[in-house]
Amino acid sequence: MTTYAPPSTPPDRHDHDEHGDHGARELGFAMTSGITFLLGFALELFPESWTSGWMPGWLPLAFFLATYFFGGFYTFGSAIQSIRRGRFEVDFLMLFAALGAAAVGRFAEGAVLLFLFSLGHALEEYAMGRASRSIEALAELAPATALRRLPSGDTVETPTEDLVPGDVVLVRPHARIPSDGVVVLGSSEVDQASLTGESIPVSKTAAPDPEEPVDRIPDRHRVFAGTVNGSGALELRVSVAAADNTLARVVALVRDADQTASPTQRFIERFTRWYVPAVILIVALVLLFGVVFLTESFGESFYRSMLVLVAASPCALAISTPAAVLSGVARAARAGLLVKGGAALESLGKVTAVAFDKTGTLTWGQPRLTDLVPAEGATREELARSAYALESGSDHPLAGAIVRGVRDDFPADSLREASDVVAVTGRGLRGVLDGAELAIGSLRLFEESGAQIPEDVRRAVASLQDAGRTTMVLRSGERFLGVLGVMDPPRGEARHVMSALRERGVEELVMISGDNQRVADAVGSAVGVDRCAGELLPEDKVTEIQRLSSGNRQTAMIGDGVNDAPAMANATVGIAMGAAGSAVALETADVALMGDDIGRLPFLLRLSRASSRIIRQNLIIALAIVIFLIPASLSGLPMGPVVFLHEGSALLVVLNALRLLRFENGREHAGIEHEERPVPVAA
Missing domain, CATH: 3.40.1110.10 (Calcium-transporting ATPase, cytoplasmic domain N)
Structure with a gap:
């Protein structure tokens, strides 16, 4: 089976529909190949006395050949593409095995191989599409049109993609917001769950000075495309074009997330580069050994070599990691956590030291x-x-x-x-x-x-x-x-987050800040970090991260994605806070918390470790089946069981990976509650 890879550039909605049509056609071809195989197999089982006089002898063969056509149609196309790239992949091996079975007169075995392979590939595409669609559904959240306010005061319905910065848009109660913007009139509660993962609607009010640069306007005056307005009408000034809004950037980044290979993915890619040619060589040696040393007929040796070819094809191995990565990335995005690729997802689970910026991360960022x-x-x-x-x-x-x-x-x-x-x-x-x-x-x-x-x-x-x-x-x-x-007071949930991270195996929690040491110590004591380092310049923060990373220790740095960028770049994983609406944070960080909420960090760590655990399970399943099937095929196990076990293992790893899409939500620690209000004024 081919490894799933998302497109290098985000497709538009029309392209997405075409992709869905392609998947439906492939599944239709696979099902048709199954029907033709069953018909041919059933007719072949009938006693000759039953069929004489009404069924020509070549009819079962015709159905098997039809199975070859429908089952091999997409497999052949995929094999040709891989050969053009100079690579011999699993599709080529399976097609070669089916043709080899036909060459020795085993049309039924070759037909069932192609049927199950094509069905597995179609179901794999469907399963992977489920993970992808859970992200791509975000692209459909923004409404197609918006009510643009004219200078005369009237409104006109305008396509969302035609909005330009500076346009004023009317958003009716309970309608979806068409663009990123700044509220200029009205107040309402906005449901931002689709973007930031916040379960409670957020209060939005008109900005005192809407003409101020957007990055200086507090979040309570800013809204994002695709979120849902509450019971109040709003007028907003569009801040970015539709192609550049937060929703569009998130969708584009997550679509391309799987392009960043995890360490396990890179290992499997290096492994398969020599493994596939090695399988072809082994198949040739099995054929030669049977003919020369076992004095078998060419047909018997060729059939055994084809069994070895089927058994050794690394279908499940090829799909095991990307399936888990894409499912994990999709699940994180549904919780308002943007994980940019398999490398970040897998590395997060190995983190044992975490450094926090103070201002805006452990504190509110405002005196x-x-x-x-x-x-x-x-x-x-x-x-x-x-x-x-x-x-x-x-x-x-x-x-x-x-x-x-x-x-x-x-x-x-x-x-x-x-x-x-x-x-x-x-x-x-x-x-x-x-x-x-x-x-x-x-x-x-x-x-x-x-x-x-x-x-x-x-x-x-x-x-x-x-x-x-x-x-x-x-x-x-x-x-x-x-x-x-x-x-600048500590966030109410910060102390609970520290406890939850320690429970998950994080050994050292450090706060690094540019503030004076006395202020840093006060905040650090309130939130419960192990150590506080104050009065640090950006280069000093980098030095601190390098110290934490000594001894090949995996580290994470959590900051605002702008002034902490050098430190985040030097950590194993850089995590940006409150990235909704921040282009810099989305681009610089490996992980972005779309909502301004560190309470999701323990969940992110659990999800990462669950993803790594499922990747290991998938690898064990894939390798165990191959290790069993190769000697079994050499010892005479028929092609039917070999095919079923081989293709079944590929489907099993996909289904195992899809469990991540249902990974439990909620906070790691029951005491973590996202505090919206500051600490009360003390007497």
Whole structure:
């Protein structure tokens, strides 16, 4: 049987339909060959007294020849193609064996060989097509047309492929989204399960500045082609052409995933290069030995050599690994995990050391208000509202974290803005609220002004800084109101992920970060990694990965796919976080988590190890059958059982590989829950 390989360039929908028609025709030819074989076999069994007078003697032979035609039609075409490439593959061996059987008058055995081989090949194509179609079905998710908003305000139905960046599209409730874009009007819950694997719809709202570069716009304002809108109407500005949207890139990458051969695949390819010629040589030696040394007739020796040819053909071996790889890649994609080829899939199962980037991987990638510590004589509410009054007019990232945090805890109508707000360069802000001067900034701001800082404020600052927080002190007039702590908090599921990875045999978990060591230690302690390395430049991260990889240890590096690219490239497997919509992440990583969720890592590791286990099982099955059949055929086992066992083993490895498509979903650890909200603000 030929090894399945997806096309080198993604076909369009018409090509996909033609491929399906080809598979249906091949299965039709195989079934027809089975019918003609059974008719010929049945007629050959009839006693001559039953058939005399009404059936010509050549009729069974005619049915067997028809079986040769229908069963050998696609086999012959495949054999010719392989010969043109200068390679003698399994198709050639099987066709040669069938013709050899016919040459010694064993038309029935040759016919059943071609029937079973063609049926096996057709069923193999069908089975492999199931894995492929589970991915290619993604291509059908994007609607064929979209409602484009005209400058006049009217809408016109436009083919999706004609949309260009900048077009504004109306998406009705419960309709599929036609293109990647930025929400400019409306809010809704969007089901992104088909792309990212997220089981819960994600809230999407209009972007404050839709004209900002797309890569700077938060995910809550971005939508992707093929996902399903919820109950609210949305208007979105198209960000990329249809051929370049996230859905199209994912489909193209997964279609070509099997082109990246795994180590086992490369071994089998090298093995079959010499194995097939060796089989032909052995067949010739068996024929020669029988005629010269065993004094058999040429027909008897030729028949035995054909049996050896059938028994030694590596059909199951050729299909065992690609079937498992494609099924594993397809199953991963259904869970929002893009595995780019067999090499990555197989290597993941051998990983014993994992390095995590901090920002955006183990943390949320955005500073958040985590602590409000009021000073003696002040209240938490007074501290929060005064901080909001000063920071609401600032565009500094830390100011944004404070504003968002206070808004989450207090009603909007209870919040006010300060007047006469001015920035103190590198230190903080000053302003006026209710006639009192407010000042917020680092402890140094107040030390440099000669202010008497209360001990409880100093203790709060020291405690929060030891916990990895960036601190700001707030004073109203001569009164200190307290200290605010801001940090990029760890993801809620990170600690459970570490436990699950250890349960699966990962020996070392390391966090590498460009942040200062104190912040890195705080986050690392919270999530439970074995070691934290802070204050690292990109080249330092590469050095750290090389250290982890010493002694031929298999390593994985998990980052955002952009600034961590050098480290990811030096790891055995590079894994990109939150790759939906990120062309750079999709191109640089070996594996891409389409949803921004490290909770799927243990599942990915289990799937990889299950794929490797099935590959080993398939290889054992394939080799065991060959090892049994070769001596059995030499000792006189008839061609019928040889053919059935040989072709049965090929079907068995395909069916075994397809079990991966039903590999159990869900998280590795019951405690892993994807946390959508930040850590609550502490008192």
